[in-house]
Amino acid sequence: MTFLLSRRTALIAGSASLALPQAWAQGTYPSRPVQLIHGFGAGGNADVVARLVAQKLQDSFKQPVVIDIKSGAGGSIATNFVAKSAPDGYNLVMLTGAHTVSAALKKSLPYDPVKDFSFISTVSSFPFVVAVRAEHPAKTLAELIALAKKDPGKITFTSVGVGSTQHMVGELLGSAANAELLHVPYRGGGAPVQAVIAGDVDVLTDTLTVATPHLKSGRLRALGVTSATAWPSIPDIPPVSGTLPGFEVRSWLGIAAPASTPAPVVQKLTAAVHQALQDATLQQSLAAAGSAASPCTPDEFRTMVQKEIARWHAVITKVGIPLQA
Structure with missing residues (x-):
């Protein structure tokens, strides 16, 4: 009998201990x-x-x-x-x-x-936006692609790091256009866009969060947006797919x-x-x-x-x- 009572007590205690994390999570999370x-x-x-x-x-x-x-x-x-x-x-x-x-x-x-x-x-x-500095000779995406084909590897694009989605957008852009673009990665944040504005890198492939203030100020010129159709907040920027059919990255x-x-x-x-x-x-x-x-x-x-x-x-x-x- 003592054994049975002890076993039952242990089972109850064990069940209670298993329930504690759930009760703690539901009742007190987050407590700090x-x-x-x-x-x-x-x-x-x-x-x-x-x-x-x-x-x-x-x-x-x-x-x-x-x-x-x-x-x-x-x-x-x-x-x-x-x-x-x-x-x-x-x-x-x-x-x-x-x-x-x-x-x-x-x-x-x-x-x-x-x-x-x-x-x-x-x-x-x-989506992402493809942009260049205001003074860049390419006025359209087609013109940028033409420059890249004329001098393979001379046109550079930047990103927030190797393996970032921005990196992949640039690589896909070059591949879809059959043009060689050179990747110049930065650590992140505002560094890539500043590099493009300064003329250290040709092309920005980044989010609208990063690009929009500089598009509005006139320091950047957008060449395309990577959504399949025009994006609601920037309806005047043409989709990349207009130049490279089927191109879409979100x-x-x-x-x-x-x-x-x-x-x-x-x-x-x-x-x-x-x-x-x-x-x-x-x-x-x-x-x-x-x-x-x-x-x-x-x-x-x-x-x-x-x-x-x-x-x-x-x-x-x-x-x-x-x-x-």
């Missing part, structure tokens, strides 16, 4: 500041959108949501940091399309791009946590992100930054990441881009 980490420079698209979303999450959680930048390696430094963090919901990563590009382009990564994450939700989707931002984050925490984060993206003010801010709100479920996010990795792997193989160490 949450870090939203990204791997790109201040002022870039990831940084701007992360700060917009963080403010709404902070209002919802009644806890600070702090932006932490760990730039470099096409975003993988920040991604690896979160992948190796405790799965408690207090270290989140703002993933970009570079997450799937790196998975396809790198020979190896210090994390598994799918298995090491609890995906929360995508946040936004957006990317995304989304939030993830380390793998094995408790399901109640994932559910609470997903609900909070979706609520934030329903806010009209945030939608307007995203639109002003050249993006569109695009929430999804964790399962949809995971599936999209898997499909994007396969897509970029096919592109890299077709274009013949060497895998990076």
Whole structure:
């Protein structure tokens, strides 16, 4: 009898201990500041959108949501940091399309791009703009392509780093045009656009978040947008597909946590992100930054990441881009 009672007591205690994480997650998360980490420079698209979303999450959680930048390696430094963090919901990563590009382009990564994450939700989707400095001799995309074909490798394009989606846009542009463009990567943030404005690099392939202020000021001239049709916030900029039929690239931002984050925490984060993206003010801010709100479920996010990795792997193989160490 004593044995049976002891066993029953142990089972009850065990059940209670298993229930604790769920009760803790539902009842007290978050009970301290949450870090939203990204791997790109201040002022870039990831940084701007992360700060917009963080403010709404902070209002919802009644806890600070702090932006932490760990730039470099096409975003993988920040991604690896979160992948190796405790799965408690207090270290989140703002993933970009570079997450799937790196998975396809790198020979190896210090994390598994799918298995090491609890995906929360995508946040936004957006095209890229192809632009040159105001004084550049190319007035149209067709003229830029002609210059590139005349002097192979002389026309340069910049990005926020090797393996970034901006890098892939430039490579795809050259491939689609059958013209050799030279990639000149920068660390991130506002450095690429400043290099183009200064005349150090010919072509910017970047987000509207980065490019729009300089397009409005007249320091940059847009040659095309990578959406299939004209983008609502810049209707006067022609799609690249008008010159290179079939050309289309749209990317995304989304939030993830380390793998094995408790399901109640994932559910609470997903609900909070979706609520934030329903806010009209945030939608307007995203639109002003050249993006569109695009929430999804964790399962949809995971599936999209898997499909994007396969897509970029096919592109890299077709274009013949060497895998990076």
